[in-house]
Amino acid sequence: MDKCVIILAAGQGTRIKSKFPKVTHKVCGKEMINHVIDTMKKANLNNIDVVIGKGAELVKECTASRNVEYSMQPEQLGTGHAVKCAKDFLQGKKGVVAIFAGDAPLITVETVQKLIDTHINECNVATILSSLVEDPTGYGRIVRKNGEVEKIVEQKDCNAEEKLINEVNSAIYCFDIENLLVALGKIGNNNAQGEYYLTDVIGIFESEGKKVGAFVTDFEETVGINSRVQLADAEKILRSRINKHHMTNGVTIINPENTYIGADVQIGPDTIIYPGCILEGTTTIGEDCIIYENCRINNSVIGDKTSVESSVIIDSEVGTGTSVGPFAYIRPESKVGDNVKIGDFVEVKKSTIGNGTKVAHLTYIGDASVGENCNFGCGTVVVNYDGKKKHKTIIGNNSFIGCNTNLVSPVEVKDNTYIAAGSTITKEVPENSLAIARAKQINIENWVLRKK
Template sequence: MSSRYAIILAAGQGTRMKSKLYKVLHPVCGKPMVQHVVDQVSQLNIDEMVTIIGHGAEKVKAQLGNLSQYALQESQLGTAHAVIQAKEMLAGKPGVTLVVCGDTPLIQAETMEALFKQHQDANAKVTVLTAEAVDPTGYGRIVRNNEGFVEKIVEHKDATVEERSIKEINTGTYCFDNLALFQALEQVSNDNVQGEYYLPDVIEILKKQGEIVTAFQTTEFEETLGVNDRIALSEAERIMKIRINETHMRNGVTLIDPQTTYIGSDVAIGQDTVIYPGTVLLGKTTIGSDCIIGPNSEIKDCQIGDETTIRHSVAHDSSIGRAVNIGPFAHIRPASDIHDDVKIGNFVEIKKAVFGQGSKASHLSYIGDAEVGKDVNIGCGSITVNYDGKNKFLTKIEDNVFVGCNSNLVAPVTIGKGSYVAAGSTITSDVPEDALSIARARQVNKENYVQKLNQKK
């Protein structure tokens, strides 16, 4: 197999987006558009990938990291001008180069692989990925000769009335013989309405040289959608959302109402898990088998074990074990580590805490900056007092501790193994193992107090 290269066009600002965020960094199902493209291209056994950057260059590089090399297009003078920026890295190397736009987040590796195959089978110098559009307005048209080969590609603004009636459009994705590509780029001119250097002009140059130009038409027009404004962005979201949800359902996940379930592109879900309406799953979230998630839950960058239930709750950047019961209306904040068989009940907030196996905080508690052992019971209204206005401090609650309702554990403090904290206590010192700690005023009853108060009034 000949060497394979890829050039990702990601230099445009995207003025029609009307946004401070550069176009290719706008997310689709939780992932920037250009990242979708690069992730798909990365599945194609590419030897070298070059991303053409311009507006927002540093932010694009920060997003993609070492997945790609980069070439800067300081002035955006057209697609051919963009591609020639990769000359220093790729020119003079034999092989096949894929050129794809960074604002086409729906394109799939299988389609690009088919494009490579068509190019190789036809022994072509150029292969164009095309699609049939119901409304081709704005797209370059594919003009074929009598034998069906590609004669030329005409941009919409430069097309005649007859050419504008053509439904087959250029998707902006190509395979080129790499040596022929960079030789032809030197001959591209900007003698057109826009005064830009168009990449499709390479096709006409190679045709005049008698080279083979072919096309591969995808059956999925939606896959080729280029995002240039917020309307197209929402359409890409809709299509990607359907694609993701259908994939999970085919893999054995039950989505009670797919239309109201939002799942990010990198989320993994085990078989026989049920996702209820209104649920949002984002980031690198991994959910095990036989779980119940939702309704109306938001989970981001969490690892969740089998047989866990999360209802009406929010969980971010945390590890949640097997057979855990969370909610309703719980909040699992970042850096929490919740072990197996734990119960986190209604209106409980966990933050940067380890919660040991079999432990419970059933209602109305805040557990922050804490290490909770096994089989601990934390009563209603109890909190770890972790902040003095400047610093955060650690609370340690060892195995088999019982914390009574409405207790304040003022950190730094350790509650020893097997001990009890009496309801209503404010604990400011360590509690020894197997002790009962009572830190509240002794009850005093004032007889006839109300009658005396009323007499004064």
């Protein structure tokens, strides 16, 4: 049996007031469309077709790593028309197709699986994902007879009795593929909007006496995002879910309302997250870490027992038992070893820092390879740029770099070396050497008195 998914993502979303397609806007650091795709894959639904239209190239660009297919909807003529545009994707398949909205990122893996299971176990031709709400105004009502779905009635068509029904249609469905393809050929656009509605397929099945079911889930999961206000509401809901997940797994989050963790972040147990932190992308944080206040960590790996305080780490690796910050900046393609000290106002860019090295404060290390157990004095600068090209600096193990040193790349400092404070190093420093590269001090007595 085929199990596949169609995700509707062709609309521009005029109410969100953006030049970008609505489904590319992010919730907790990930595009809405990618939230839906990733949820499908976690539910073991890997055969996915995304219906695109407005801003098609941008949608393709942001989903390029997801290994999905695409169908084009050149004109937005309703949900039924969108599924018609995916007929080539469905042709030759036998089994189940689930249809989801690309702007409904709060759907959970459990609900997706239960919807599919309900559809198969009840032998339905169509299964509607429905919700129970206190105020159903504006939503299509699910009318049941003897427990089975009889029809969907839109708000404008409800009689007095039907208006009291609080089970509503989420516009998420599961269909038998062969029956769906036949029914799509029968729906028309004889309505005020001139559009093809997927709900008309449900009406066709009802008229033919085919079994239509419904699975009830939390309304929160089915909400589509149509405005910036709703985008913020979805962010709050998903952030709460993410934070609860981590706390359940043994992470201490001191103030969940003021902690921002992306959907794909992993955190080990007994780690403590202080307020104001932003953890993004595919970041992985180990066990027994302390992430102090106001840190931003993006697409990075932090080892066990490491602390980070008021610092930024991007696309980099930090080892075990290391201390970073406060106010450090670890820029992309950096690899910081174990038991390292990266102190206040230290910037590391595209460099490796060996185990046990200390870079305590006010230092820049760029395009460099630093060995183990080195010590950098305050104010050290790796001068890696000559105005046209970046050059590499190599520093061996057990080197001591005095305060206010300039290392002019390309240059190599061998193992077990000392560099005197205030030096500007332009040539190789041999192993076991002391390098002094500064002007001789001259004191001119009474110079100030003569100047006056």
